[in-house]
Amino acid sequence: MSPMDAPIAIRAGLVDSLRAMWGQMSHAERSVFGIIVLLPLWWGIGFGYISLLLLAGLAASELWQFGRIRLKAPRPEVWALFAFGAYVTVNMNLHVEKITGNSLLSPTLLWIGGALVLWYIQSNDVRVRVQVAIWAIAVLMAEVLAVWLVAHFVIGESSLPIMRSLTGLLLSKQERYVEGLGDTNYLRLFDAEDGTSFLGTPRYAAFFGHPEFFAQATAFVFLLGLSGRSPWPLLLGSAAVVALILDGARSSVAVLIAVLALRMLLTLGKHGGIWALFALIAALSFGALALPPVTEALVTTYERTVDSTNNLRKASTEARSLLYGRTFESLGDAPIFGHGIPGRTVVPGYEPAKVGSHSFLLGALLYCNGLAGTLLFGIFAVTFMRWLWRTRADRPDCVWWTLLLFMILASVVAFDFTRMAILLLCTMLSLDRGRTETDEAMWAVKQFPRTQQKLAASR
Secondary structure (H helix, E strand, O other): OOOOOOOOOOOHHHHHHHHHHHHHHOOOHHHHHHHHHHHHEEEEEEHHHHHHHHHHHHHHHHHHOOOOOOOOOHHHHHHHHHHHHHHHHHHHHHOOOOOOHHEEEEHHHHHHHOOOOOOOHHHEEEEOOHHHHHHHHHHHHHHHHHHHHHHHHHHHHHHOOOOOOOOHHHOOOOOOOOOOOOOOEEEEOOEEEEEEEOOOEEOOOOOOOOHHHHHHHHHHHHHHOOOOOOOOEEEEEEEEHHHHHHHHHHHHHHHHHHHHHHHHHHHHHHOHHHHHHHHHHHHHHHHHHHOHHHHHHHHHHHHHHHHHHEEEEEEEHHHHHHHHHHHHOOHHHHHOOOOOOOOEEEOOOOOEEEOOOOHHHHHHHHHHHHHHHHHHHHHHHHHHHHHHHHHHHHHHHHHHHOHHHHHHHOOOOOOOOOHHHHHHHHHHHEEOOOHHHHHHHHHHHOHHHHHHHHHHHHH
């Protein structure tokens, strides 16, 4: 049996469990596990350059182990993503006041780097068992929550300095952080400028650069936990809920609740429990409307909830409404090729609130890249989804719910490396299903050619 299909034995004790699991992992699973667990290290080096480090490490590993980078002919979705990445990079640099390393590297690493990794995954049929991903994410969430506990109860958010990352030091960036200088060059765990969390504390961004991106990752953690065996749904789900409360991203919370509700309806319908759900809803509705004390209590609670929600980052809500309105009005100025870059800020003194920002669909696609760029990305999205569907046999259901989550969030949140990394991880996730002896032999020869050669020579 190959390491890919071997069951993960759970021994007593966390250390023993991790040691046993590590010994049963494939090379790809160990690499993905290490990348996820060491996210704080990549964040310390520079969040925006993570993909550059990963690409360099991937190329070095291939050359060392196989003497070449194993790649097959690119599939249509890879070509489409390459084309979109090249278009975005050229279009952006045609509209900036001055071409810089960041204007060249940022879109290149995000889109073309993502295409390169997707190409490698498809060429080598890279698979990572969902249990391995769950363990890695569990360790990462423990790190995330432990850092918040220390920062909040020991140091204090207001006393926590914003230091420069390794790339910030190498690029000689100024020591004092100013909004708009970029999260790649600075280590900012909290965002005190963009409202507060649901607890009234500064919004927690952890190692993801911005609270909105951290919230997307946390929502994925919740969905991933549901694809695991007990007790992972409870453990990862609880950690994700705590992280979302500390983050305070309303959009991610609302969309996650909607996705979970749809998932529950489909699950109950599949197992014949949909009528029981409808009966429960009917009973609750009757109790809420027919019993005056219950009705009065619900109305009072609803009014208080509406008031508190309206007061939560009210300025942020108004700024977003103004931003989206200005963006929509400006689409007709450059409908074919777009404006290339976001426009002026709609909030004086707050640089990130620019026309064409804070939305992937309306801003990054239609406003910045026009109909031409939107068409290229649409081709990628359709071909990518088609490939995922054709290879759906061994994929966990969290892949599809994550795609739905991201599609809905695309209207109100920008696309960043976090979402790209999660999508690439989803393409690798697989369920534990047995393979034939022929499949195992082919997998062993493909993954460990040097080992097979040594065994053959010894015989």
